[in-house]
Amino acid sequence: MEQECMSQETAQWLFEEGAMLVFLDVPEGTEFGMDCNSWEVGPKFKGVKMIPPGVHFIYYSARDKRSTQLAPRTGFFHTFSRKEVLVKRWDEAAEDINSSPVSSDEQERIESNRKELDRFMGAYPYESYKKWVSLTNHMSSDLIHKLSPVSGRICSAPPLESNPSDTASRMKSPPPPVSKTRPTERDLMDMKSIPGSEIRFSEITSHKFPVGSTPGEITRHLLDCSYSLRSLLDANYPSDASLVLGEIQFAFVCFLVGQVYDAFDQWKKLTKLMCSCESAISQYPDLYLQFITLLHYHIREIPEDFFVDIVTSDNFVVAVLRSLFANMFDSQADGNLKGRGLKFKEHLEKKYKWDLNADTDEDAPVIVQ
Structure with missing residues (x-):
């Protein structure tokens, strides 16, 4: 950069x-x-x-x-x-x-x-x-407070504390504090995660379609995850859908700089959800215009060795980008958004030599009868 x-x-x-x-x-x-x-x-x-x-x-x-x-x-x-x-x-x-x-x-x-x-x-x-x-740029003080652990500290390894002693003698003579830099195997076996130390990420619903959906509606919702995205936005960001981009950035920074693997997992989940929608793209065109820019910066900032070893090894980025572009070009989104999407796609294909054209035969979803 x-x-x-x-x-x-x-x-x-x-x-x-x-x-x-x-x-x-x-x-x-x-x-x-x-x-x-x-x-x-x-x-x-x-x-x-x-x-x-x-x-x-x-x-x-x-x-x-x-x-x-x-x-x-x-x-x-x-x-x-x-x-x-x-x-x-x-x-x-x-x-x-x-x-x-x-x-x-x-x-x-x-x-x-x-x-x-x-x-x-x-x-x-x-x-x-x-x-x-x-x-x-999408992270506000309120969002940071909402997502940060109750403790305020973001730890790459879960902070641990000793389990309560169950004998009077140990209660009178508690063990010395465990060094953060050299805990023993016995120390770790006798410890548990400290409550309030986990990042409070938004929960992504496992219900991919409304209750009472017909088989045809279930199939549509499995092909287009817009219902899941709207559910997440309604539950966590009802007044401003763009705040979900702040959570994606929060997760990415905690992964890239804070070295928190759980944050990488949340970044993947939210990125995949955003890329798996079709009708939401035309409903939230400004959100997706900003999402394209966000992805541009995230892809270029992942360390090259980590990018090869972790991200592309399971084809995650290529797979979700194929979904994003296929959904975007099939959607009712305006020409401006589709034009930005096409330029982004061409840029990635040229720079990384990726084939980002969707393969409709591979991993095709099961149709509900």
Whole structure:
């Protein structure tokens, strides 16, 4: 993707109006990242300055001092306002961010010392900001709050806690906390997922047709998944259908940057559902125009090795794109949408050498009699 260089005017604006993340006491060697960028923490690191206001994803991985291996990635979304100073402190015992907010006195002291902190702060890498916006432009603060775990933390591996002890002696002498970077097999066997740590994705209904449908109607709904899409929109985004694009982006970022496999699964489910509709395409033309753009950026941002090994190995992307284009060209959508779809199809076929023409004989659905 084309990189956006920062002009002198933009740099000055971000210096005066940009946000700041102050991250204190982070051990040297920790992996720290924001959006599409990651670094290894050095001895003088105290955070990031000149952050463009808006949605950002902050993440980190503790490093084992003995093996130097990194713990599973943990992160959180935050919507920065202009000139905001967000202060976080590392908890060495938990190998994580301290869950307690800093005191108002410390917050005030840090904000008043912004100039002194400046030399310990890394500048936000603005050259990657355009790419980040293309991956998150449908995500709002409300949507992020709706989908994020109750804990607020998004973990690449499910966070675990010890099962309650069933003996008085263990109650009196609880086991020491388990290191995030080196749990033993016995530790894992004696632990369970922490409630409230799961991402709250929308549930895709298993009912693909209305109750009481005739055999002919069932066949139509199995061929055209618009009923399932409308059910999802009515249940989760009744006032604005385009918010489903925000959830697709949320899932993609959690997968691509947060390394959450369950998010990849949700991205696949929602992408397949959107591509498996025909009548919904003409009902929501603006939604599908934006969906084409979304797919364009997602396909180009998947790492090449992962793309080959995971996505194309089961032909998922090619299969859903074939469905999308077949449904779009068969639908009653206007010429503008079909024209955009055709250009997108030709672009993908040229760049990736994919055959995106639908094969009507392969995987044909069963007709209900």
